[in-house]
Amino acid sequence: xxxxxxxxxxxxxxxxxxxxxxxxxxxxxxxxxxxxxxxxxxxxxxxxxxxxxxxxxxxxxxxxxxxxxxxxxxxxxxxxxxxxxxxxxxxxxxxxxxx
Amino acid sequence: xxxxxxxxxxxxxxxxxxxxxxxxxxxxxxxxxxxxxxxxxxxxxxxxxxxxxxxxxxxxxxxxxxxxxxxxxxxxxxxxxxxxxxxxxxxxxxxxxxx
Amino acid sequence: xxxxxxxxxxxxxxxxxxxxxxxxxxxxxxxxxxxxxxxxxxxxxxxxxxxxxxxxxxxxxxxxxxxxxxxxxxxxxxxxxxxxxxxxxxxxxxxxxxx
Amino acid sequence: xxxxxxxxxxxxxxxxxxxxxxxxxxxxxxxxxxxxxxxxxxxxxxxxxxxxxxxxxxxxxxxxxxxxxxxxxxxxxxxxxxxxxxxxxxxxxxxxxxx
Numbered sequence: 001x002x003x004x005x006x007x008x009x010x011x012x013x014x015x016x017x018x019x020x021x022x023x024x025x026x027x028x029x030x031x032x033x034x035x036x037x038x039x040x041x042x043x044x045x046x047x048x049x050x051x052x053x054x055x056x057x058x059x060x061x062x063x064x065x066x067x068x069x070x071x072x073x074x075x076x077x078x079x080x081x082x083x084x085x086x087x088x089x090x091x092x093x094x095x096x097x098x099x
Numbered sequence: 100x101x102x103x104x105x106x107x108x109x110x111x112x113x114x115x116x117x118x119x120x121x122x123x124x125x126x127x128x129x130x131x132x133x134x135x136x137x138x139x140x141x142x143x144x145x146x147x148x149x150x151x152x153x154x155x156x157x158x159x160x161x162x163x164x165x166x167x168x169x170x171x172x173x174x175x176x177x178x179x180x181x182x183x184x185x186x187x188x189x190x191x192x193x194x195x196x197x198x
Numbered sequence: 199x200x201x202x203x204x205x206x207x208x209x210x211x212x213x214x215x216x217x218x219x220x221x222x223x224x225x226x227x228x229x230x231x232x233x234x235x236x237x238x239x240x241x242x243x244x245x246x247x248x249x250x251x252x253x254x255x256x257x258x259x260x261x262x263x264x265x266x267x268x269x270x271x272x273x274x275x276x277x278x279x280x281x282x283x284x285x286x287x288x289x290x291x292x293x294x295x296x297x
Numbered sequence: 298x299x300x301x302x303x304x305x306x307x308x309x310x311x312x313x314x315x316x317x318x319x320x321x322x323x324x325x326x327x328x329x330x331x332x333x334x335x336x337x338x339x340x341x342x343x344x345x346x347x348x349x350x351x352x353x354x355x356x357x358x359x360x361x362x363x364x365x366x367x368x369x370x371x372x373x374x375x376x377x378x379x380x381x382x383x384x385x386x387x388x389x390x391x392x393x394x395x396x
Binding site for chain 3: 310312314315318319321322323324325326328329331332333336
């Protein structure tokens with residue numbers, strides 16, 4: 001992604017607020033795919049074509065802007081997400097399993 | 100808007116979560132209009148055509164879904180917004196004017 | 199709202215991209231209220247307290263930033279929304295009523 | 298994340314529309330961190346504490362819901378994102394380097 005942006009001279013556009021707005025745009029496209037689906041059938045409908053491919057693309061677009069944002073901010077996304085998972089496990093302890 | 104939805108038998112789609120997703124979709128389209136504009140020039144660029152008309156349309160789309168959501172939930176949007184304004188004035192007091 | 203912002207010297211913060219991000223923040227708070235509600239019960243649950251007041255507040259917050267954005271851009275929100283409604287009526291004709 | 302949700306009996310909440318709303322909530326929190334920062338200083342400000350840690354956490358929250366959504370839909374997120382990158386390279390060819 002860094003090479004992709006650099007080759008097109010797009011780096012100057014990638015200030016954090018602009019990238020977040022681009023992320024919001026992609027989240028909006030993702031929401032539009034699902035908005036009128038019946039809640040109970042959404043998982044099944046989105047697991048089949050043609051929705052499956054479109055959902056994959058929109059989820060990927062969100063991910064790519066999220067990675068770009070992390071890169072612009074110098075954030076190690078994998079380490080940060082793992083830390084958040086560990087933190088969630090502490091904040092929401094699992095119920096003890098019986099037995 | 101009520102007549103519009105009723106005539107098309109769309110009311111059954113208008114559960115709150117679906118309407119919020121539709122709202123998110125329109126907010127996404129609004130964000131896309133502005134995402135790569137230089138921050139300092141966005142106001143001037145969006146005040147002139149062709150962006151002005153497109154921004155008006157997207158802002159209106161967000162408003163219409165917001166009104167639909169309030170209607171679905173039985174919320175009086177005008178009264179509620181006025182109450183929020185009054186509340187904001189209490190929470191963020193204006194600095195005393197000199198003199 | 200203009201007086202409110204002017205008295206607090208907040209106008210300089212109200213460039214369009216910043217206001218859209220603030221709008222996104224409020225839409226996020228609205229989404230959080232509804233995210234884990236069962237789709238079929240969301241309307242009823244949000245029509246009763248304590249959710250009703252919180253939903254009113256979040257919807258109002260979204261509306262206030264939307265009005266601020268329209269004002270910053272010099273857009274007449276009421277006229278623009280009415281034009282969009284008329285346009286929707288043309289684009290999605292109601293089915294002829296029987297009889 | 299699968300184990301985390303299963304241990305807490307949260308899987309029943311994870312229909313796609315609910316997860317997208319949760320994602321929207323986290324995107325809103327991310328937007329709120331940046332909304333009033335001057336555009337030109339946002340990168341530098343967010344690269345230093347205390348904003349850096351908070352931005353990391355919000356970006357991670359978005360990522361975790363995005364991964365959850367992909368998992369719920371049976372989408373291979375890494376393969377899908379790589380395909381999207383390849384597609385972007387085709388759609389937006391880099392200018393030829395001089396030489």
